[in-house]
Structure formats: C-alpha cells, structure tokens
Amino acid sequence: MTQAALTPADLRLLAAAGGAAPSLHNSQPWRFRPTPDGRGVEVYADQGRAVPLADASGAALHIAVGAALFNLRVAGARLGRAGTVRLLPDPADPQLLAVLELSATAAVTAGTGGSGPFGRDLYPAIAERRSSRRPFTDQDVPEEVSVELVAAAGEEGVALAVLGEAAVRRVLAVTTEAEDRIAHDPARQAETRSWLRPDAGADPSAPAAVDGLPYAVLGPADHDARVPTREYAGRPPHHVGPAQPSERFEALPRLCTLSTPGDGPADWLRAGQALERAWLLATVHGLRLTVWHQPVEWPDLRWRLRDPSDGPRHVQLVLRTGYGPAGAATPRRPVEDVLDLSARPGPSPA
Numbered sequence: 001m002t003q004a005a006l007t008p009a010d011l012r013l014l015a016a017a018g019g020a021a022p023s024l025h026n027s028q029p030w031r032f033r034p035t036p037d038g039r040g041v042e043v044y045a046d047q048g049r050a051v052p053l054a055d056a057s058g059a060a061l062h063i064a065v066g067a068a069l070f071n072l073r074v075a076g077a078r079l080g081r082a083g084t085v086r087l088l089p090d091p092a093d094p095q096l097l098a099v100l101e102l103s104a105t106a107a108v109t110a111g112t113g114g115s116g117p118f119g120r121d122l123y124p125a126i127a128e129r130r131s132s133r134r135p136f137t138d139q140d141v142p143e144e145v146s147v148e149l150v151a152a153a154g155e156e157g158v159a160l161a162v163l164g165e166a167a168v169r170r171v172l173a174v175t176t177e178a179e180d181r182i183a184h185d186p187a188r189q190a191e192t193r194s195w196l197r198p199d200a201g202a203d204p205s206a207p208a209a210v211d212g213l214p215y216a217v218l219g220p221a222d223h224d225a226r227v228p229t230r231e232y233a234g235r236p237p238h239h240v241g242p243a244q245p246s247e248r249f250e251a252l253p254r255l256c257t258l259s260t261p262g263d264g265p266a267d268w269l270r271a272g273q274a275l276e277r278a279w280l281l282a283t284v285h286g287l288r289l290t291v292w293h294q295p296v297e298w299p300d301l302r303w304r305l306r307d308p309s310d311g312p313r314h315v316q317l318v319l320r321t322g323y324g325p326a327g328a329a330t331p332r333r334p335v336e337d338v339l340d341l342s343a344r345p346g347p348s349p350a
Contacts, residue, residue: 021272045097070277081102083100158273170304220246293317
C-alpha cells in the first residue's frame with residue numbers, strides 16, 4: 001500500500017532522529033528536506049560544517065551523513081514506513097548524498113517479535129547512544145553480541161572485524177603515532193579546538209551550544225599511556241579548558257575496524273550506515289563505543305591499519321568497545337536548522 005505524504009510532524013520526527021547521529025567533532029554536517037512527492041526525505045551534505053584538515057578526503061563527512069541516513073531509516077520504520085535508499089542519486093547535485101523513499105508500508109519481519117526490519121527495535125537507542133571516552137571494565141563482550149554486531153554491519157555491505165591481540169597492538173601503535181602527529185600540528189590543533197564548547201552553565205551570558213564538544217564529554221587521558229585517547233584540548237602547557245586527572249584504562253582495549261571494498265563516496269555512506277546500525281545495536285546490549293578517527297586522517301597510517309590477509313579492503317574507522325559508564329550527551333542543532341520544510345508539497349487539489 002502506498003502511504004500518504006509525510007506530515008510536518010513526521011518530518012520533524014525523522015529530522016530529529018537523523019540529527020542525533022554521530023559525526024566528527026559533533027559537526028553535524030547534514031540537511032534534510034522532503035522529496036517532491038512528500039513521501040520521502042532528501043539528505044544533503046552541509047559543506048559549511050566540514051572539518052577539512054582532519055577530513056581532507058571528505059570521508060568523515062559522508063560517514064556522518066550515512067549514520068544520519070540510517071537513523072532516518074529507523075525512524076521511518078517507527079512511523080510504519082518501509083525505507084528504500086538511493087545513494088548519490090543526482091550526478092548534477094553532488095551535495096545530495098541520498099534519497100530515502102518512505103512511500104511503502106513497513107512489514108514486520110517474521111521472528112523479530114514486532115521489532116521491524118532491523119531485528120531489534122533500535123529506535124529508543126537513537127536517543128540513548130553516546131560516545132564514551134572513559135575507561136572500560138575488563139568484562140568480556142559475549143561472543144553472541146560480537147556475532148550480532150558483525151552481522152549488522154554486514155547487512156549494510158561493510159565488514160566489521162573484531163581484532164585479536166596482535167592486531168590490537170598494531171592498531172594501538174598506529175593510533176598512538178597518529179595522535180602524536182596531530183598533537184604536533186598547530187593547524188590541526190586549532191581546528192580541533194574550534195569545535196570545543198564551554199560546558200552548559202559555565203558562562204550564563206553565552207548562548208547554548210548546538211554543536212561541537214563540551215569539555216564534559218572529552219574524557220581523561222590514560223594514566224599508563226597505553227590507550228591513545230584524543231587530546232582535544234591539547235597537551236600542556238597549551239591545554240585549554242578545565243584539566244581532568246588521568247585514569248587507568250583497560251590494559252588491552254577491545255578494538256574493531258569497519259572496512260569497505262571500495263573507497264569512494266558510496267562506500268563512505270555505507271560505512272556510516274553500518275557504524276550507526278552497529279552502534280545502536282551495541283547500545284541495546286549496554287555496550288559502549290568510542291570512534292578512533294586519528295589513524296584514518298593520515299593516508300600512510302591508515303594503510304597500516306588493514307590486515308593484509310583481508311585483501312585490498314579500506315579501513316574507514318577504528319572502534320573501541322567495552323562496558324563502562326555512558327558518555328555525556330552532546331548538543332544538537334534544532335530541527336529547524338537542519339530541516340527545510342519550504343520544499344514540502346501543498347495539499348492535493350480536491
């Protein structure tokens with residue numbers, strides 16, 4: 001059955017879900033507008049929110065938009081609509097990264113207990129998902145959870161690999177080198193600091209942040225310098241913001257990689273959808289996640305992330321997973337800033 005046009009309330013629900021996606025430095029580089037027939041959503045890149053030094057290729061921007069697109073799909077299912085995605089639908093408009101058609105009625109998948117097309121009800125996890133930059137416990141991740149995460153990414157055409165000890169140590173070394181390069185690059189440090197925001201209430205005269213990273217979400221450094229946490233606020237003596245005491249992180253972090261067979265815009269958009277699908281599923285299981293973007297910011301280091309036995313795949317992100325405290329919430333742009341309702345069609349003539 002063909003659904004009616006999305007209402008303004010439907011579109012706001014969709015845009016709020018899309019706008020809750022993760023992005024590099026919480027830059028939120030997306031815009032949404034209804035399709036001409038009103039039964040879907042067009043998803044655009046917002047190049048004014050690019051992070052050009054850390055993301056010279058634009059991959060992180062596309063991954064963020066892909067994550068937002070997946071949230072739109074989940075929210076569409078909540079509205080009882082089946083989603084059909086077209087990536088990069090218009091060569092003449094490279095900022096239009098995807099179209100999500102929502103004209104069909106969603107069918108409940110057999111055996112999911114009414115949880116819809118993703119195996120579980122992921123919609124509540126959209127609001128609960130957080131980056132956690134705090135130490136994790138030594139509790140093992142059950143194998144069945146890891147298998148479910150791998151399968152979830154695979155449904156989006158992306159390989160999620162759970163790394164063994166040797167691979168973890170290799171990725172740790174590469175990430176540490178990447179973080180050291182960033183720390184000694186004044187331009188990159190300035191770009192990172194431009195996305196830092198005072199904590200809510202720190203300055204009553206300042207407007208509330210709608211993007212970027214409050215100091216409360218940054219997390220401590222590893223006391224034993226084994227886990228290369230990102231130094232958003234810089235190293236002493238140039239550190240900005242309130243200092244946080246170091247803490248002891250897990251001795252050997254649990255790391256995964258997301259990789260794709262190709263390395264173009266469509267691959268990045270698929271990686272973003274896989275990232276968010278796996279992250280929402282991890283959230284359902286009480287599992288925390290941090291994205292390590294540092295090593296993919298340098299082409300030579302990024303190449304060293306891959307396992308040669310996997311063939312010519314391209315690592316898009318490194319993920320640190322585990323059990324521990326939830327991260328603090330990050331600010332979000334108002335729906336009115338990301339949703340263009342001016343393109344919504346008027347009522348059909350009687």
